[in-house]
Amino acid sequence: MTVSVIPVGPQHPVFLEPFQLKLVVEDEVVSEALPRFGYVHRGLEALVVSKDFRQMTRVAERICGICSAIHGMTYCRAIEKLLGITPPPRAQMLRLVWSELHRMHSHLLWLGLFAEAMGFESLFMQIFRIRETVMDILEQTTGNRVIISVNVIGGVRRDLDAEGADGIRRALKKVAGDLERIRPVLVDDYSVRKRTEEKGILAKERAYELGAVGPVLRASGISQDIRRTGYGAYGELDFEPVVESGGDCQARCKVRYRELFQSMDLIRSGLDRLSDGEIQTKSKEKPEGEILVRSEQPRGEVVYYIRADGSKHLQRLRIRTPTFANMAALMDLLPGLDLADVPLVTLSLDPCIACTER
Amino acid sequence: MTSMLKILLKNGTGRYATRLYPAEAREPFAKNRADLSFDPGCCRLCKTCSRKCPTGAIEVDKENRTWKRDVFSCVFCGDCIEACPKSCLSFVARPPLPQKHHQQAVVYATVPERSKK
Ligand code: SF4
Ligand code: SF4
Numbered sequence: 001m002t003v004s005v006i007p008v009g010p011q012h013p014v015f016l017e018p019f020q021l022k023l024v025v026e027d028e029v030v031s032e033a034l035p036r037f038g039y040v041h042r043g044l045e046a047l048v049v050s051k052d053f054r055q056m057t058r059v060a061e062r063i064c065g066i067c068s069a070i071h072g073m074t075y076c077r078a079i080e081k082l083l084g085i086t087p088p089p090r091a092q093m094l095r096l097v098w099s100e101l102h103r104m105h106s107h108l109l110w111l112g113l114f115a116e117a118m119g120f121e122s123l124f125m126q127i128f129r130i131r132e133t134v135m136d137i138l139e140q141t142t143g144n145r146v147i148i149s150v151n152v153i154g155g156v157r158r159d160l161d162a163e164g165a166d167g168i169r170r171a172l173k174k175v176a177g178d179l180e181r182i183r184p185v186l187v188d189d190y191s192v193r194k195r196t197e198e199k200g201i202l203a204k205e206r207a208y209e210l211g212a213v214g215p216v217l218r219a220s221g222i223s224q225d226i227r228r229t230g231y232g233a234y235g236e237l238d239f240e241p242v243v244e245s246g247g248d249c250q251a252r253c254k255v256r257y258r259e260l261f262q263s264m265d266l267i268r269s270g271l272d273r274l275s276d277g278e279i280q281t282k283s284k285e286k287p288e289g290e291i292l293v294r295s296e297q298p299r300g301e302v303v304y305y306i307r308a309d310g311s312k313h314l315q316r317l318r319i320r321t322p323t324f325a326n327m328a329a330l331m332d333l334l335p336g337l338d339l340a341d342v343p344l345v346t347l348s349l350d351p352c353i354a355c356t357e358r
Numbered sequence: 359m360t361s362m363l364k365i366l367l368k369n370g371t372g373r374y375a376t377r378l379y380p381a382e383a384r385e386p387f388a389k390n391r392a393d394l395s396f397d398p399g400c401c402r403l404c405k406t407c408s409r410k411c412p413t414g415a416i417e418v419d420k421e422n423r424t425w426k427r428d429v430f431s432c433v434f435c436g437d438c439i440e441a442c443p444k445s446c447l448s449f450v451a452r453p454p455l456p457q458k459h460h461q462q463a464v465v466y467a468t469v470p471e472r473s474k475k
Contacts, residue, residue, distance in 0.1 A: 051412060054410075054437075055410070055411075055412035055437070056412075058412040058413075058433065058435045058437070059412065062433075122362065122366060123362065126365060126369075129375050132375075139387055139390065140387045140389065141389070142389070143387070143389040143390050143391035143434075143449065144391055144434065147433075149391075149433075149434070149435045149436060152440075157436065157440070158389070181365060182365065184361035185361050185362045185365070188361070189361065189362065
Protein backbone atom coordinates (compact mmCIF):
# COMPACT_ATOMS: atom_id res chain seq x y z
CA MET A 1 0.00 0.00 0.00
CA THR A 2 1.43 3.37 -0.97
CA VAL A 3 1.04 6.30 1.31
CA SER A 4 1.20 9.73 -0.24
CA VAL A 5 0.53 13.25 0.97
CA ILE A 6 -1.61 15.35 -1.32
CA PRO A 7 -1.88 19.08 -0.75
CA VAL A 8 -5.36 20.31 -1.66
CA GLY A 9 -5.38 24.10 -1.96
CA PRO A 10 -4.63 26.90 -1.29
CA GLN A 11 -5.70 27.26 -4.91
CA HIS A 12 -8.25 24.64 -5.71
CA PRO A 13 -11.31 24.84 -7.97
CA VAL A 14 -13.67 23.78 -5.21
CA PHE A 15 -12.30 25.95 -2.40
CA LEU A 16 -13.14 29.43 -3.41
CA GLU A 17 -10.93 30.82 -0.73
CA PRO A 18 -7.30 30.06 0.00
CA PHE A 19 -6.96 27.36 2.57
CA GLN A 20 -4.99 24.19 2.44
CA LEU A 21 -5.71 20.62 3.41
CA LYS A 22 -2.80 18.23 3.52
CA LEU A 23 -4.29 14.80 2.97
CA VAL A 24 -2.43 11.65 3.84
CA VAL A 25 -3.83 9.18 1.35
CA GLU A 26 -3.54 5.42 1.31
CA ASP A 27 -4.82 4.02 -1.96
CA GLU A 28 -7.33 6.78 -2.61
CA VAL A 29 -8.61 6.67 0.96
CA VAL A 30 -7.79 9.54 3.28
CA SER A 31 -6.16 8.46 6.52
CA GLU A 32 -5.30 11.84 7.97
CA ALA A 33 -6.02 15.46 7.23
CA LEU A 34 -4.15 18.54 8.34
CA PRO A 35 -5.54 22.03 7.73
CA ARG A 36 -3.39 25.04 7.13
CA PHE A 37 -4.55 28.61 7.50
CA GLY A 38 -3.12 32.05 7.21
CA TYR A 39 -3.31 32.89 3.54
CA VAL A 40 -5.80 35.72 3.86
CA HIS A 41 -5.07 37.13 7.28
CA ARG A 42 -5.75 40.87 7.13
CA GLY A 43 -5.30 41.90 10.74
CA LEU A 44 -8.76 43.42 11.03
CA GLU A 45 -9.01 42.85 14.78
CA ALA A 46 -5.87 44.90 15.32
CA LEU A 47 -7.44 47.88 13.58
CA VAL A 48 -9.24 48.77 16.82
CA VAL A 49 -6.14 50.68 17.86
CA SER A 50 -6.22 52.99 14.85
CA LYS A 51 -9.93 53.36 14.06
CA ASP A 52 -12.40 54.70 16.55
CA PHE A 53 -15.25 52.50 17.71
CA ARG A 54 -17.79 53.98 15.29
CA GLN A 55 -15.49 53.55 12.31
CA MET A 56 -14.90 49.95 13.39
CA THR A 57 -18.51 49.18 12.42
CA ARG A 58 -17.43 49.52 8.79
CA VAL A 59 -14.48 47.22 9.44
CA ALA A 60 -16.66 44.63 11.18
CA GLU A 61 -18.94 44.59 8.15
CA ARG A 62 -15.99 43.77 5.96
CA ILE A 63 -14.83 40.78 7.96
CA CYS A 64 -17.00 38.60 5.78
CA GLY A 65 -18.68 39.59 2.56
CA ILE A 66 -21.38 36.99 2.72
CA CYS A 67 -22.74 37.65 6.17
CA SER A 68 -21.66 41.26 6.40
CA ALA A 69 -24.95 42.56 7.79
CA ILE A 70 -24.82 40.05 10.64
CA HIS A 71 -21.21 40.92 11.52
CA GLY A 72 -22.13 44.59 11.55
CA MET A 73 -25.20 43.94 13.64
CA THR A 74 -23.30 41.83 16.18
CA TYR A 75 -20.62 44.47 16.57
CA CYS A 76 -23.24 47.19 17.01
CA ARG A 77 -25.14 45.09 19.54
CA ALA A 78 -21.98 44.67 21.58
CA ILE A 79 -21.20 48.38 21.59
CA GLU A 80 -24.83 49.26 22.32
CA LYS A 81 -24.76 47.01 25.36
CA LEU A 82 -21.60 48.70 26.60
CA LEU A 83 -23.16 52.11 26.04
CA GLY A 84 -26.37 51.00 27.71
CA ILE A 85 -28.63 52.00 24.84
CA THR A 86 -31.33 50.02 23.05
CA PRO A 87 -32.14 50.60 19.41
CA PRO A 88 -35.79 51.47 18.69
CA PRO A 89 -38.08 48.49 17.87
CA ARG A 90 -38.34 49.51 14.23
CA ALA A 91 -34.57 49.47 13.85
CA GLN A 92 -34.36 46.05 15.49
CA MET A 93 -36.94 44.65 13.13
CA LEU A 94 -35.22 46.15 10.10
CA ARG A 95 -31.97 44.60 11.24
CA LEU A 96 -33.75 41.26 11.40
CA VAL A 97 -35.13 41.65 7.88
CA TRP A 98 -31.76 42.52 6.40
CA SER A 99 -29.96 39.81 8.38
CA GLU A 100 -32.37 37.19 7.13
CA LEU A 101 -31.98 38.42 3.57
CA HIS A 102 -28.26 37.98 4.04
CA ARG A 103 -28.81 34.48 5.37
CA MET A 104 -30.87 33.73 2.28
CA HIS A 105 -28.28 34.92 -0.17
CA SER A 106 -25.55 33.11 1.74
CA HIS A 107 -27.47 29.82 1.72
CA LEU A 108 -28.32 30.22 -1.96
CA LEU A 109 -24.68 30.88 -2.73
CA TRP A 110 -23.77 27.75 -0.81
CA LEU A 111 -26.42 25.65 -2.56
CA GLY A 112 -25.10 26.83 -5.90
CA LEU A 113 -21.49 26.06 -5.03
CA PHE A 114 -22.51 22.71 -3.64
CA ALA A 115 -24.20 21.87 -6.94
CA GLU A 116 -21.10 23.01 -8.78
CA ALA A 117 -18.87 20.85 -6.57
CA MET A 118 -21.01 17.89 -7.57
CA GLY A 119 -20.43 18.81 -11.20
CA PHE A 120 -24.05 19.88 -11.66
CA GLU A 121 -23.42 23.12 -13.55
CA SER A 122 -26.94 23.73 -14.74
CA LEU A 123 -28.31 23.50 -11.21
CA PHE A 124 -25.62 25.92 -10.08
CA MET A 125 -26.73 28.44 -12.68
CA GLN A 126 -30.37 27.92 -11.75
CA ILE A 127 -29.68 28.59 -8.07
CA PHE A 128 -27.62 31.66 -8.81
CA ARG A 129 -30.47 32.94 -10.90
CA ILE A 130 -32.71 32.66 -7.85
CA ARG A 131 -30.07 34.34 -5.71
CA GLU A 132 -30.03 37.31 -8.02
CA THR A 133 -33.59 38.15 -6.96
CA VAL A 134 -32.43 38.36 -3.35
CA MET A 135 -29.44 40.48 -4.31
CA ASP A 136 -31.75 42.83 -6.16
CA ILE A 137 -33.92 43.27 -3.07
CA LEU A 138 -30.84 44.13 -1.05
CA GLU A 139 -29.71 46.65 -3.61
CA GLN A 140 -33.15 48.15 -3.94
CA THR A 141 -33.69 48.60 -0.21
CA THR A 142 -30.19 49.50 0.96
CA GLY A 143 -28.30 50.74 -2.06
CA ASN A 144 -25.61 48.05 -2.04
CA ARG A 145 -25.68 44.44 -3.08
CA VAL A 146 -23.34 42.81 -0.61
CA ILE A 147 -21.89 45.10 2.03
CA ILE A 148 -25.05 46.95 2.77
CA SER A 149 -23.70 49.24 5.51
CA VAL A 150 -27.04 49.76 7.18
CA ASN A 151 -26.04 49.05 10.77
CA VAL A 152 -24.90 51.94 12.87
CA ILE A 153 -24.41 52.06 16.59
CA GLY A 154 -27.87 52.68 18.00
CA GLY A 155 -29.95 51.42 15.11
CA VAL A 156 -29.99 51.39 11.35
CA ARG A 157 -29.21 54.01 8.76
CA ARG A 158 -31.76 53.34 6.06
CA ASP A 159 -35.47 53.13 6.50
CA LEU A 160 -37.84 50.90 4.61
CA ASP A 161 -40.97 52.44 3.14
CA ALA A 162 -44.23 50.61 2.40
CA GLU A 163 -43.29 50.30 -1.24
CA GLY A 164 -39.96 48.69 -0.33
CA ALA A 165 -41.71 46.24 2.00
CA ASP A 166 -44.15 45.29 -0.74
CA GLY A 167 -41.25 44.84 -3.13
CA ILE A 168 -39.64 42.43 -0.66
CA ARG A 169 -42.88 40.47 -0.25
CA ARG A 170 -43.34 40.17 -4.01
CA ALA A 171 -39.73 39.10 -4.56
CA LEU A 172 -39.96 36.51 -1.79
CA LYS A 173 -43.02 35.01 -3.40
CA LYS A 174 -41.07 34.60 -6.60
CA VAL A 175 -38.07 33.12 -4.77
CA ALA A 176 -40.32 30.66 -2.94
CA GLY A 177 -41.83 29.47 -6.22
CA ASP A 178 -38.43 29.08 -7.85
CA LEU A 179 -37.09 27.19 -4.84
CA GLU A 180 -40.04 24.82 -4.82
CA ARG A 181 -39.22 24.01 -8.42
CA ILE A 182 -35.66 22.92 -7.64
CA ARG A 183 -36.64 20.88 -4.57
CA PRO A 184 -37.08 17.60 -6.49
CA VAL A 185 -33.65 18.09 -8.05
CA LEU A 186 -31.91 18.65 -4.74
CA VAL A 187 -33.75 15.97 -2.81
CA ASP A 188 -34.76 13.20 -5.21
CA ASP A 189 -32.38 13.34 -8.14
CA TYR A 190 -30.53 10.05 -8.53
CA SER A 191 -27.07 11.48 -9.21
CA VAL A 192 -27.36 14.10 -6.47
CA ARG A 193 -28.34 11.42 -3.97
CA LYS A 194 -25.49 9.19 -5.09
CA ARG A 195 -23.05 12.03 -4.44
CA THR A 196 -24.43 13.22 -1.12
CA GLU A 197 -26.15 10.46 0.79
CA GLU A 198 -24.11 8.73 3.49
CA LYS A 199 -21.13 10.92 2.67
CA GLY A 200 -19.29 12.49 5.56
CA ILE A 201 -21.59 11.38 8.34
CA LEU A 202 -21.25 13.37 11.54
CA ALA A 203 -22.98 11.55 14.37
CA LYS A 204 -25.02 13.51 16.88
CA GLU A 205 -22.73 12.81 19.85
CA ARG A 206 -19.62 13.53 17.83
CA ALA A 207 -21.03 16.83 16.57
CA TYR A 208 -21.74 17.85 20.14
CA GLU A 209 -18.33 16.79 21.42
CA LEU A 210 -16.46 18.58 18.65
CA GLY A 211 -18.42 21.77 19.22
CA ALA A 212 -19.89 22.02 15.74
CA VAL A 213 -22.23 24.97 15.19
CA GLY A 214 -24.99 26.12 12.90
CA PRO A 215 -26.45 24.05 10.07
CA VAL A 216 -23.76 21.38 10.56
CA LEU A 217 -24.90 20.80 14.11
CA ARG A 218 -28.58 20.95 13.20
CA ALA A 219 -28.05 18.45 10.37
CA SER A 220 -26.74 16.02 12.99
CA GLY A 221 -29.98 16.21 14.90
CA ILE A 222 -29.21 18.77 17.59
CA SER A 223 -31.72 21.54 17.83
CA GLN A 224 -29.64 24.61 18.57
CA ASP A 225 -29.95 28.07 17.12
CA ILE A 226 -28.62 31.24 18.72
CA ARG A 227 -31.52 33.20 17.27
CA ARG A 228 -33.68 31.30 19.76
CA THR A 229 -31.98 33.23 22.58
CA GLY A 230 -34.13 36.11 21.35
CA TYR A 231 -31.56 38.80 20.68
CA GLY A 232 -32.70 41.84 18.75
CA ALA A 233 -36.19 41.37 17.39
CA TYR A 234 -35.92 37.59 17.20
CA GLY A 235 -37.58 37.30 20.60
CA GLU A 236 -40.82 38.64 19.16
CA LEU A 237 -41.06 36.01 16.47
CA ASP A 238 -41.86 32.40 16.99
CA PHE A 239 -39.83 29.81 15.15
CA GLU A 240 -38.22 26.43 15.63
CA PRO A 241 -34.70 25.54 14.49
CA VAL A 242 -34.58 23.43 11.33
CA VAL A 243 -33.30 20.00 12.30
CA GLU A 244 -32.38 16.95 10.22
CA SER A 245 -31.14 13.67 11.59
CA GLY A 246 -28.95 12.20 8.84
CA GLY A 247 -25.71 14.03 9.61
CA ASP A 248 -24.49 13.49 6.04
CA CYS A 249 -24.03 15.91 3.15
CA GLN A 250 -27.64 15.40 2.09
CA ALA A 251 -28.88 16.38 5.56
CA ARG A 252 -26.73 19.51 5.60
CA CYS A 253 -28.09 20.43 2.20
CA LYS A 254 -31.67 19.90 3.38
CA VAL A 255 -31.14 21.99 6.51
CA ARG A 256 -29.91 24.94 4.48
CA TYR A 257 -32.64 24.49 1.91
CA ARG A 258 -35.33 24.49 4.59
CA GLU A 259 -33.73 27.41 6.38
CA LEU A 260 -34.32 29.46 3.26
CA PHE A 261 -38.05 29.02 3.78
CA GLN A 262 -37.67 29.73 7.48
CA SER A 263 -35.86 32.99 6.68
CA MET A 264 -38.64 33.93 4.28
CA ASP A 265 -41.22 33.33 7.01
CA LEU A 266 -39.21 35.43 9.44
CA ILE A 267 -38.90 38.27 6.94
CA ARG A 268 -42.61 38.21 6.19
CA SER A 269 -43.66 38.25 9.82
CA GLY A 270 -40.99 40.84 10.54
CA LEU A 271 -42.41 43.11 7.87
CA ASP A 272 -45.93 42.58 9.19
CA ARG A 273 -44.88 43.60 12.68
CA LEU A 274 -42.80 46.57 11.62
CA SER A 275 -43.79 49.34 14.00
CA ASP A 276 -43.58 53.02 13.17
CA GLY A 277 -41.12 55.32 14.77
CA GLU A 278 -37.47 56.18 15.07
CA ILE A 279 -34.71 54.10 13.55
CA GLN A 280 -31.78 55.34 15.61
CA THR A 281 -30.98 55.97 19.25
CA LYS A 282 -28.16 58.46 19.50
CA SER A 283 -25.54 58.41 22.18
CA LYS A 284 -22.52 60.58 22.77
CA GLU A 285 -20.98 58.26 25.36
CA LYS A 286 -17.84 56.16 24.94
CA PRO A 287 -17.99 52.42 25.57
CA GLU A 288 -16.45 51.06 28.73
CA GLY A 289 -16.23 47.54 30.09
CA GLU A 290 -16.10 44.03 28.79
CA ILE A 291 -18.68 42.14 26.80
CA LEU A 292 -19.35 38.91 24.96
CA VAL A 293 -22.10 38.81 22.34
CA ARG A 294 -23.33 35.93 20.21
CA SER A 295 -25.33 35.87 16.98
CA GLU A 296 -26.44 33.22 14.55
CA GLN A 297 -24.78 33.62 11.20
CA PRO A 298 -25.63 31.59 8.10
CA ARG A 299 -22.77 29.28 9.13
CA GLY A 300 -23.52 29.16 12.82
CA GLU A 301 -22.70 30.95 16.01
CA VAL A 302 -20.37 33.94 15.91
CA VAL A 303 -18.91 35.29 19.13
CA TYR A 304 -17.69 38.85 19.62
CA TYR A 305 -15.61 39.80 22.61
CA ILE A 306 -14.93 43.47 23.23
CA ARG A 307 -12.97 45.24 25.93
CA ALA A 308 -13.13 49.00 26.13
CA ASP A 309 -11.74 51.53 28.56
CA GLY A 310 -13.95 54.53 27.93
CA SER A 311 -11.77 56.12 25.27
CA LYS A 312 -12.68 56.38 21.63
CA HIS A 313 -10.55 53.37 20.72
CA LEU A 314 -11.43 49.90 21.93
CA GLN A 315 -8.77 47.94 23.75
CA ARG A 316 -9.48 44.56 22.25
CA LEU A 317 -11.81 43.00 19.74
CA ARG A 318 -11.86 39.26 19.37
CA ILE A 319 -14.09 37.29 17.05
CA ARG A 320 -14.72 33.55 16.97
CA THR A 321 -16.26 32.68 13.65
CA PRO A 322 -18.47 29.65 12.97
CA THR A 323 -16.14 28.14 10.36
CA PHE A 324 -13.40 27.94 12.93
CA ALA A 325 -15.71 26.06 15.28
CA ASN A 326 -16.61 23.63 12.51
CA MET A 327 -13.02 22.89 11.52
CA ALA A 328 -12.64 20.28 14.27
CA ALA A 329 -15.67 18.49 12.89
CA LEU A 330 -14.21 18.60 9.38
CA MET A 331 -10.93 17.06 10.54
CA ASP A 332 -12.98 14.30 12.12
CA LEU A 333 -15.01 13.72 8.95
CA LEU A 334 -12.21 13.49 6.42
CA PRO A 335 -10.30 10.34 7.55
CA GLY A 336 -11.86 7.31 5.92
CA LEU A 337 -13.32 9.20 2.95
CA ASP A 338 -12.54 8.54 -0.69
CA LEU A 339 -10.34 11.24 -2.14
CA ALA A 340 -13.06 12.10 -4.66
CA ASP A 341 -15.50 12.94 -1.87
CA VAL A 342 -13.17 15.28 0.00
CA PRO A 343 -14.08 18.50 -1.87
CA LEU A 344 -17.79 17.91 -1.53
CA VAL A 345 -17.67 17.02 2.16
CA THR A 346 -15.43 20.00 2.90
CA LEU A 347 -17.81 22.27 1.06
CA SER A 348 -20.80 20.80 2.86
CA LEU A 349 -19.58 22.56 6.01
CA ASP A 350 -19.69 25.87 4.15
CA PRO A 351 -16.19 27.05 5.08
CA CYS A 352 -15.72 30.80 5.03
CA ILE A 353 -11.99 31.35 5.26
CA ALA A 354 -11.86 35.11 4.91
CA CYS A 355 -13.92 35.54 8.05
CA THR A 356 -12.06 32.82 9.94
CA GLU A 357 -8.72 34.52 9.37
CA ARG A 358 -9.99 38.10 9.52
CA MET B 359 -33.62 13.58 -13.78
CA THR B 360 -36.86 14.70 -15.39
CA SER B 361 -37.33 17.47 -12.84
CA MET B 362 -34.17 19.25 -13.98
CA LEU B 363 -35.12 18.66 -17.59
CA LYS B 364 -38.41 20.45 -17.02
CA ILE B 365 -36.61 23.47 -15.56
CA LEU B 366 -34.16 23.51 -18.44
CA LEU B 367 -36.92 23.32 -21.03
CA LYS B 368 -38.69 26.20 -19.34
CA ASN B 369 -35.46 28.21 -19.33
CA GLY B 370 -34.85 27.43 -22.97
CA THR B 371 -38.24 28.65 -24.07
CA GLY B 372 -38.74 31.49 -21.60
CA ARG B 373 -37.24 34.94 -21.27
CA TYR B 374 -33.50 35.47 -21.04
CA ALA B 375 -32.22 35.62 -17.49
CA THR B 376 -29.52 38.11 -18.47
CA ARG B 377 -29.43 41.35 -20.40
CA LEU B 378 -27.39 42.16 -23.47
CA TYR B 379 -25.32 44.76 -21.66
CA PRO B 380 -24.43 47.47 -22.64
CA ALA B 381 -27.04 47.56 -25.41
CA GLU B 382 -29.71 46.93 -22.83
CA ALA B 383 -28.92 48.38 -19.43
CA ARG B 384 -31.12 48.45 -16.36
CA GLU B 385 -31.86 51.78 -14.74
CA PRO B 386 -30.02 51.97 -11.41
CA PHE B 387 -32.21 51.70 -8.32
CA ALA B 388 -33.07 55.05 -6.83
CA LYS B 389 -31.27 54.37 -3.54
CA ASN B 390 -28.12 53.07 -5.17
CA ARG B 391 -24.82 54.12 -3.64
CA ALA B 392 -22.81 54.34 -6.80
CA ASP B 393 -21.13 57.70 -6.50
CA LEU B 394 -20.77 60.51 -4.01
CA SER B 395 -21.54 64.05 -4.98
CA PHE B 396 -20.04 67.07 -3.25
CA ASP B 397 -21.41 70.58 -3.41
CA PRO B 398 -18.52 73.03 -2.87
CA GLY B 399 -20.94 75.93 -2.57
CA CYS B 400 -22.20 74.97 0.87
CA CYS B 401 -19.02 73.50 2.41
CA ARG B 402 -17.59 75.28 5.46
CA LEU B 403 -14.36 73.26 5.47
CA CYS B 404 -15.13 72.02 8.97
CA LYS B 405 -13.36 68.67 8.39
CA THR B 406 -16.09 66.63 10.08
CA CYS B 407 -16.42 64.39 7.03
CA SER B 408 -12.72 63.68 6.88
CA ARG B 409 -12.60 62.86 10.61
CA LYS B 410 -15.54 60.44 10.35
CA CYS B 411 -14.43 58.66 7.21
CA PRO B 412 -13.30 55.15 8.17
CA THR B 413 -10.90 54.85 5.26
CA GLY B 414 -9.41 58.33 5.35
CA ALA B 415 -10.54 59.00 1.81
CA ILE B 416 -11.35 62.67 2.36
CA GLU B 417 -8.74 65.36 2.76
CA VAL B 418 -9.76 68.89 3.63
CA ASP B 419 -7.26 71.71 3.39
CA LYS B 420 -8.40 74.86 5.14
CA GLU B 421 -5.56 77.14 3.96
CA ASN B 422 -5.93 76.37 0.28
CA ARG B 423 -9.70 75.92 0.57
CA THR B 424 -9.71 72.52 -1.11
CA TRP B 425 -11.73 69.38 -0.56
CA LYS B 426 -10.40 66.10 -1.95
CA ARG B 427 -11.81 62.60 -2.05
CA ASP B 428 -9.92 59.55 -3.26
CA VAL B 429 -12.46 57.47 -5.13
CA PHE B 430 -10.43 54.30 -4.80
CA SER B 431 -10.28 54.55 -1.01
CA CYS B 432 -13.93 55.39 -0.58
CA VAL B 433 -16.10 52.40 0.33
CA PHE B 434 -19.45 54.21 -0.04
CA CYS B 435 -20.43 53.69 3.55
CA GLY B 436 -22.17 57.03 3.89
CA ASP B 437 -20.62 58.03 7.21
CA CYS B 438 -19.50 61.36 5.78
CA ILE B 439 -22.97 62.08 4.44
CA GLU B 440 -24.52 61.60 7.85
CA ALA B 441 -21.82 63.60 9.55
CA CYS B 442 -21.80 66.71 7.36
CA PRO B 443 -23.56 69.48 9.29
CA LYS B 444 -24.32 71.39 6.07
CA SER B 445 -25.58 68.39 4.04
CA CYS B 446 -23.13 69.05 1.23
CA LEU B 447 -22.71 65.37 0.43
CA SER B 448 -25.12 62.91 -1.11
CA PHE B 449 -25.18 59.62 -2.94
CA VAL B 450 -25.69 59.45 -6.68
CA ALA B 451 -27.46 56.40 -8.07
CA ARG B 452 -25.67 56.28 -11.42
CA PRO B 453 -22.15 54.83 -11.33
CA PRO B 454 -19.33 57.01 -12.66
CA LEU B 455 -17.51 56.07 -15.84
CA PRO B 456 -14.27 54.12 -15.50
CA GLN B 457 -11.12 56.25 -15.29
CA LYS B 458 -7.87 55.54 -17.02
CA HIS B 459 -5.53 57.04 -14.47
CA HIS B 460 -5.54 57.04 -10.73
CA GLN B 461 -5.17 60.84 -10.59
CA GLN B 462 -8.46 61.24 -12.38
CA ALA B 463 -10.12 59.20 -9.69
CA VAL B 464 -9.59 61.93 -7.12
CA VAL B 465 -12.47 64.30 -6.76
CA TYR B 466 -10.92 67.68 -6.21
CA ALA B 467 -12.87 70.81 -5.48
CA THR B 468 -11.93 74.32 -4.51
CA VAL B 469 -14.38 75.79 -2.08
CA PRO B 470 -15.32 79.39 -2.99
CA GLU B 471 -14.67 82.21 -0.51
CA ARG B 472 -17.77 83.35 1.28
CA SER B 473 -18.41 87.02 1.94
CA LYS B 474 -18.26 87.68 5.69
CA LYS B 475 -21.37 89.05 7.22
S1 SF4 C 1 -18.71 57.30 1.83
FE1 SF4 C 1 -17.57 56.48 3.59
S2 SF4 C 1 -15.58 55.90 2.76
FE2 SF4 C 1 -16.53 57.23 1.22
S3 SF4 C 1 -15.74 59.25 1.70
FE3 SF4 C 1 -17.69 59.05 2.79
S4 SF4 C 1 -17.11 58.28 4.84
FE4 SF4 C 1 -15.33 57.98 3.49
S1 SF4 D 1 -18.33 68.59 3.31
FE1 SF4 D 1 -19.53 69.03 5.14
S2 SF4 D 1 -18.44 67.96 6.78
FE2 SF4 D 1 -17.03 68.07 5.05
S3 SF4 D 1 -15.83 69.92 5.42
FE3 SF4 D 1 -17.56 70.50 4.10
S4 SF4 D 1 -19.15 71.19 5.52
FE4 SF4 D 1 -17.65 70.05 6.76
